[in-house]
Amino acid sequence: MFTFKRNQFQVEDVLVRDIVEKVGTPVYIYSKNRILDNFKLFDQAFNSLPHLICYALKANSNLSVARTLAVAGAGTDIVSGGELYRALASGFRAKKIVFSGVGKTKDEMRYALRAGILMFNVESSEELNVLNEVAGVMKKKARVAIRVNPNVEADTHHHITTGKQENKFGIHKNTLLDVYKNAKKLHNIELHGLQAHIGSQITSVKPYVELLTILLDFIDKLAKQGIVLKTLDIGGGLGITYDKEVPPTPQDLALALTPLLRERPLTLLFEPGRFMVGNSGILVTQVLYRKEAGEKTFVIVDAAMNDLARPALYDAYHEITPLVQDRRAQRVVDVVGPICESGDYFARQRKIPFPKCGEYLAILSAGAYGFAMSSQYNSRPRVAEVMADGKYWKIIRKRESLKDLIRGEK
Ligand code: LLP
Numbered sequence: 001m002f003t004f005k006r007n008q009f010q011v012e013d014v015l016v017r018d019i020v021e022k023v024g025t026p027v028y029i030y031s032k033n034r035i036l037d038n039f040k041l042f043d044q045a046f047n048s049l050p051h052l053i054c055y056a057l058k059a060n061s062n063l064s065v066a067r068t069l070a071v072a073g074a075g076t077d078i079v080s081g082g083e084l085y086r087a088l089a090s091g092f093r094a095k096k097i098v099f100s101g102v103g104k105t106k107d108e109m110r111y112a113l114r115a116g117i118l119m120f121n122v123e124s125s126e127e128l129n130v131l132n133e134v135a136g137v138m139k140k141k142a143r144v145a146i147r148v149n150p151n152v153e154a155d156t157h158h159h160i161t162t163g164k165q166e167n168k169f170g171i172h173k174n175t176l177l178d179v180y181k182n183a184k185k186l187h188n189i190e191l192h193g194l195q196a197h198i199g200s201q202i203t204s205v206k207p208y209v210e211l212l213t214i215l216l217d218f219i220d221k222l223a224k225q226g227i228v229l230k231t232l233d234i235g236g237g238l239g240i241t242y243d244k245e246v247p248p249t250p251q252d253l254a255l256a257l258t259p260l261l262r263e264r265p266l267t268l269l270f271e272p273g274r275f276m277v278g279n280s281g282i283l284v285t286q287v288l289y290r291k292e293a294g295e296k297t298f299v300i301v302d303a304a305m306n307d308l309a310r311p312a313l314y315d316a317y318h319e320i321t322p323l324v325q326d327r328r329a330q331r332v333v334d335v336v337g338p339i340c341e342s343g344d345y346f347a348r349q350r351k352i353p354f355p356k357c358g359e360y361l362a363i364l365s366a367g368a369y370g371f372a373m374s375s376q377y378n379s380r381p382r383v384a385e386v387m388a389d390g391k392y393w394k395i396i397r398k399r400e401s402l403k404d405l406i407r408g409e410k
Contacts, residue, residue, distance in 0.1 A: 001031035002282060007325040009362055013391040016284060017323050020360055023384050023395060025286040026303035028371050032068055032389040034280040039072050042272060045250035049261055051268040054098050056236045057083045059273030059368040064387050064396035066090035069276065077271035081108040088115060098233065098269065102168055109134045119143045121195045123170055125179055128189065135188035144183065145193030145233055148176050150214045154199030154207050154237065170196060176218060180227050191227055194218060197235025200274060203247040205256040208234065212260050233269035240278040242365050243317040274368040281367020283308050287355045297333045299355060304337025305344040306377040308363060308370050312343040319364040320347055328353050339378050379405050
């Protein structure tokens with residue numbers, strides 16, 4: 001959906017340049033059909049099993065992006081009251097919403113119980129007791145999956161691995177059975193499932209097989225104690241290609257996992273975020289200046305780490321390309337933003353076609369954890385977002401104004 005046609009970079013059937021000339025830069029541009037294709041790929045891969053894909057809203061929570069997935073039939077995985085608000089506003093059915101996170105507040109629990117969500121993924125005994133109490137006051141039953149920390153190595157960046165003992169997530173393997181036994185005694189808790197999420201940008205099926213084996217063992221142990229669960233949620237984490245990674249496809253994942261699940265009366269849940277939207281979005285920026293400094297050449301652009309934080313935060317790789325393909329010389333450059341921090345960069349010592357002043361550059365694979373993690377740091381209004389659909393496109397979030405910067409302040 002993002003390709004060069006006649007040497008011009010396009011999103012679906014639209015010239016990226018046309019969008020940028022009307023909307024300005026920086027701007028995020030998404031491909032609606034790539035999002036839909038990603039969803040279908042995942043959904044169809046697991047067709048032979050009862051399953052529900054709960055898109056991890058944190059990856060990109062724009063209303064139009066979320067609505068695209070909601071209409072396609074996805075559920076969603078949320079992590080805050082704010083995300084619940086967005087999920088409902090974009091049309092996800094409450095019965096397809098799961099609520100994750102280590103620190104849900106009572107207010108958030110009440111909001112989710114009122115909305116009638118499918119399930120809370122509970123991460124501690126104390127949280128379970130509070131949820132029981134809150135549900136009791138509301139005369140409701142909270143459906144619950146307990147998140148286990150399976151101590152599985154996801155083999156990814158240490159900031160985005162979540163299933164190791166030293167991470168704050170989930171309940172320790174050794175205490176899980178006791179937590180379920182105690183939970184069974186709580187009157188306002190309905191034990192529904194088991195959940196785990198081991199990390200993000202996972203590029204092999206191995207950790208998933210290891211995880212599923214551990215989880216099924218728990219399911220069997222629990223069944224022996226009379227606790228029969230209906231859902232098994234293996235989280236998100238499936239990686240995408242940013243550079244040269246070759247992650248498994250959903251089909252590969254299905255081939256590895258489905259044999260373990262046959263004959264089991266379980267609904268399988270997934271919480272993919274990055275896979276759905278990562279390669280469905282780009283960030284387009286304009287070159288402001290070029291600067292030679294001794295050995296180095298800097299290309300200074302109008303986007304910055306506040307707009308796309310991944311390189312600064314995780315040293316993440318995002319491919320960068322001009323919007324035209326030609327035979328110009330390549331040069332090794334640092335692509336940097338205007339923010340007053342050395343960490344404000346998009347590429348270091350990267351060989352790219354040397355751009356002109358005023359030229360546009362597309363930063364690829366920016367659809368996940370791009371706009372969603374953006375801020376107004378350095379008092380930079382947040383950028384516009386656009387969605388393309390075939391030969392049409394529209395603004396799905398207005399560029400913020402200077403007034404937006406001080407909204408609510410005194
Ligand atoms: N479920 C849970 C409970 C999660 O914590 C996450 C992501 C997901 C699902 C979705 O994971 P995904 O399929 O997107 O890998 N900001 C980082 C990624 C942080 C992921 C946090 N949790 C980045 O830009 O790489």
